[in-house]
Amino acid sequence: MAAAFAVLRRLLPPRPAYVVGFAVYWAGWCLGFPLWVLGPRGVARVLRAGRRPGPVDVAILAFPVAGAVGAALLPDRRLVDGQVAAVMAGTAAVNAVGEEVLWRGLFLAEFPDDVVRGALWPLAGFTAWHLAPQLVLPSSRGRAGFLLGAAVVGAASTAVAWRTGGLRSVLLPHVLTDACGVRVARFWLGR
Incomplete structure (x- = not known):
């Protein structure tokens, strides 16, 4: 995906490059690839x-949500209007569910007894993937800070998905974490 975002950045203005890059990621990787491997x-x-x-799992999942609220939502809360809130919620739902299916559900289903291939490799892939959109829209926290945030979200979801044997409990916290992105939602809207 880094190559796709790099090419899109050269061919298109930043916002269309970002939108097209995510459309490819969501349709091709988050939906298409899992459907091809696992079937509907x-x-x-x-x-x-x-x-x-359990209580430990809930605490693990609450950590990245609290971090996103404190680092992204609260500082930019005055920039949220109805349109921004709708984009925040919509992109968060699509992105979080797609990423959980691709980066956790697929690997849990294929490697249920192998923690390296079923959890650790996809966690590394999930974290590294977050470099790709940074080629078009760099985070105000820098690449390292953004990757650290992605690693925290990924580690929490990976740990709980592995411990509980599925995605059911990790979907909502990932959606809530992603929904804190005020600035990226404004970018989607061209603001």
């Missing part, structure tokens, strides 16, 4: 799978 029933199965999270 397999994708539905990984979305529903998982035991109820």
